[in-house]
Structures are given as C-alpha cells and as structure tokens.
Amino acid sequence: MSTIVVNPHITDAEWEVMRVVWVNGRVTSKEVISILKEKMDWKQATIKTLLGRLVEKGVLNTEQEGRKFIYTTNIEEKEAVGNYTDDIFNRICRKNVGNVVGSIIEDHVLSFDDIQRLEEILEMKKAFAVAEVDCQCTEGQCDCHLHHHGE
Amino acid sequence: MSTIVVNPHITDAEWEVMRVVWVNGRVTSKEVISILKEKMDWKQATIKTLLGRLVEKGVLNTEQEGRKFIYTTNIEEKEAVGNYTDDIFNRICRKNVGNVVGSIIEDHVLSFDDIQRLEEILEMKKAFAVAEVDCQCTEGQCDCHLHHHGE
DNA sequence: GAGATAAGTTTACTATTGTAAACCATTCTT
DNA sequence: AAGAATGGTTTACAATAGTAAACTTATCTC
Numbered sequence: 007m008s009t010i011v012v013n014p015h016i017t018d019a020e021w022e023v024m025r026v027v028w029v030n031g032r033v034t035s036k037e038v039i040s041i042l043k044e045k046m047d048w049k050q051a052t053i054k055t056l057l058g059r060l061v062e063k064g065v066l067n068t069e070q071e072g073r074k075f076i077y078t079t080n081i082e083e084k085e086a087v088g089n090y091t092d093d094i095f096n097r098i099c100r101k102n103v104g105n106v107v108g109s110i111i112e113d114h115v116l117s118f119d120d121i122q123r124l125e126e127i128l129e130m131k132k133a134f135a136v137a138e139v140d141c142q143c144t145e146g147q148c149d150c151h152l153h154h155h156g157e
Numbered sequence: 158m159s160t161i162v163v164n165p166h167i168t169d170a171e172w173e174v175m176r177v178v179w180v181n182g183r184v185t186s187k188e189v190i191s192i193l194k195e196k197m198d199w200k201q202a203t204i205k206t207l208l209g210r211l212v213e214k215g216v217l218n219t220e221q222e223g224r225k226f227i228y229t230t231n232i233e234e235k236e237a238v239g240n241y242t243d244d245i246f247n248r249i250c251r252k253n254v255g256n257v258v259g260s261i262i263e264d265h266v267l268s269f270d271d272i273q274r275l276e277e278i279l280e281m282k283k284a285f286a287v288a289e290v291d292c293q294c295t296e297g298q299c300d301c302h303l304h305h306h307g308e
Numbered sequence: 309g310a311g312a313t314a315a316g317t318t319t320a321c322t323a324t325t326g327t328a329a330a331c332c333a334t335t336c337t338t
Numbered sequence: 339a340a341g342a343a344t345g346g347t348t349t350a351c352a353a354t355a356g357t358a359a360a361c362t363t364a365t366c367t368c
Contacts, residue, residue, distance in 0.1 A: 036345080120254070128272050128276055
C-alpha cells in the first residue's frame with residue numbers, strides 16, 4: 007500500500023487516456039490505443055506521447071511485465087475530479103458556491119437516487135451550515151465588499 | 158442591447174482580470190492594475206497584455222472615452238463559470254454527476270439559505286428525475302458498460 | 309515647449325499542450 | 339536469421355499561456 011500524492015495538471019488530451027486507465031485498471035498502451043482509436047482521431051504515437059507524459063508527471067506508473075509495460079494510475083479518478091472542481095471553486099467567491107452548485111443541478115439530469123442522496127447530504131450539512139459564508143476574495147474582485155454588514 | 162455570444166477559453170491569469178471587470182463594470186487598465194497589484198505579483202505590462210488578449214478574444218470590449226480606454230465585458234461571470242463547469246462535467250460519466258455534486262457540497266461551507274435553495278431546486282428536479290441517468294461514455298472509458306441491464 | 313507620465317501596441321521568451329513522425333530495441337514469424 | 343510487428347523514447351513543431359520589456363503616442367507638468 008502506497009498512497010502516492012500527486013497533483014499535477016491533467017490536460018484534456020491526457021484525461022481521455024486517464025479515463026481508460028481508471029476504468030480498466032492495469033492496461034497496456036495497446037489497450038489504451040484500441041479503446042481510444044474510435045473516439046479520438048489520434049495516431050498511435052499521440053497516445054504513446056500522452057502515456058509517456060503522464061508517467062513523467064507521476065500520474066501513471068509503469069511496470070514491465072514480461073515483454074509488455076503495464077500502466078497503472080497513481081491518482082484516483084475521484085481525486086482528479088476533485089482537483090478539477092477545486093479549480094472552479096477557487097475562481098469564484100465562496101459566497102457563490104451555493105449558487106453555482108444550484109446551476110449545476112439545474113443543468114443536469116439526475117436520477118431519483120441522486121436526488122435522494124443529495125437531500126441526505128444537504129440534511130447533514132445543516133449541522134455545519136453558517137448564517138453567511140465568508141468571502142475570501144480580494145477587494146475589487148467580488149462585490150461582497152460593496153454592500154453590507156459592518157466590519 | 159447586444160448579447161454577443163463568445164465562448165473562448167479564459168485562462169487562469171485572464172480570469173483574475175475578468176473578476177475585476179465583472180465586479181467593477183466599466184474599468185480602465187489603471188483600475189485593474191491597481192486592484193490586482195497586491196494579489197498578483199504582476200508587472201503592469203502583464204496586465205496590459207492580458208487585457209489586450211481578452212479584447213482580442215472578444216471577451217472584453219474597449220471604448221475610448223476621452224483620453225482613456227474603458228473596458229467592459231462581453232460575457233457575464235455566470236456564463237463563464239457555466240462554461241467552466243461544463244468542462245468538468247464533460248470529463249466524467251453522466252451517471253456520476255450526482256456524486257460529484259455531492260462531493261462538492263460535502264467539501265464546501267454553505268449557508269442555511271444556500272441549503273434551503275438547493276433543497277428547493279432538488280424538489281423541482283424531482284419532476285424531471287429519471288430512474289437511471291444514461292451514460293454517454295465511450296466503451297472502455299466508463300464502467301457503466303461493464304455490469305448490467307441487457308442491451 | 310521639453311521631459312515625465314500614462315496607456316495602448318509590439319515584440320519576446322519560456323513552458324505547456326496537442327499532435328505526431330522518427331528512431332530504437334525487442335520479439336514474432338516464416 | 340531476416341524482416342515485420344510491437345512498444346517505448348526522442349525529437350518536432352505549432353498554438354496557447356504566463357510573464358514582461360520595449361516602443362509609441364498622447365497627455366501632464368514645470
């Protein structure tokens with residue numbers, strides 16, 4: 007067991023490759039190539055480059071097994087997605103997180119189960135909810151500073 | 158009134174500038190520079206470059222007013238944030254949207270009002286909820302294909 | 309009016325990303 | 339064993355992004 011912590015930027019192209027690794031676990035470049043062949047109009051060389059870069063960045067791991075190389079991930083999808091979502095939320099005022107989440111929900115199809123689960127999460131969040139989320143923005147980059155509550 | 162539709166990529170650095178424009182409306186480069194001076198360790202020239210690129214991309218607009226130039230936005234923050242969030246959700250399986258939203262909620266501080274609002278939205282979403290969100294992923298890039306429901 | 313300022317435009321230079329050919333080493337294959 | 343196929347490594351090359359100096363033009367100031 008080794009939880010290697012890496013948080014490099016995974017680019018769009020690389021992400022396509024990562025999805026294959028996340029779903030298939032131990033893969034060879036050949037498998038990645040064959041899976042992405044239809045979706046992405048990429049030459050094999052392109053995928054090799056991406057695999058190489060991902061290994062270089064520490065996102066993927068290689069181990070030589072017999073004649074082939076097996077690629078495995080060092081960062082789970084959930085974590086990568088989390089890093090990515092953090093990027094968004096770092097671009098907006100914290101006070102605005104609720105609204106953005108609201109828009110996301112509005113814009114996507116959810117299942118009944120999803121909704122129920124989200125309701126449960128919200129229920130739990132009530133225990134930690136605050137009257138007003140505090141803004142961490144730089145003055146001039148968010149309008150929280152314009153109105154409001156003396157300080 | 159002119160709703161110019163643009164959807165160019167706004168980079169991290171550019172986003173800093175955009176936040177200033179979004180909050181302050183009609184701004185001069187001078188104002189942007191002064192607001193970002195403390196937060197970003199940037200030379201004035203850097204901000205000028207970013208403003209120039211944003212205008213070039215059509216994200217910002219300039220109008221010369223007397224001796225100065227006034228910058229205004231062509232894309233609202235909400236829209237830009239929406240574009241950005243779409244990027245994430247395009248990177249994951251649709252079936253997974255609910256979970257990701259759940260994680261986001263878990264990871265952020267919300268106000269009581271936020272929670273209530275989200276509950277209302279979820280309530281409304283029930284009318285459009287589905288039994289199972291359908292996966293649009295390429296085979297091999299998501300494990301929905303592995304198990305289940307004959308097809 | 310001459311130099312100092314301010315503001316926009318050009319040019320610059322490095323790193324990252326998308327995309328891939330070329331190259332090299334190692335196995336199949338016949 | 340010689341050539342084909344496989345798989346990784348190097349090199350390549352344009353576009354974007356981060357960062358900024360240099361240049362130009364037009365005011366401000368004394």
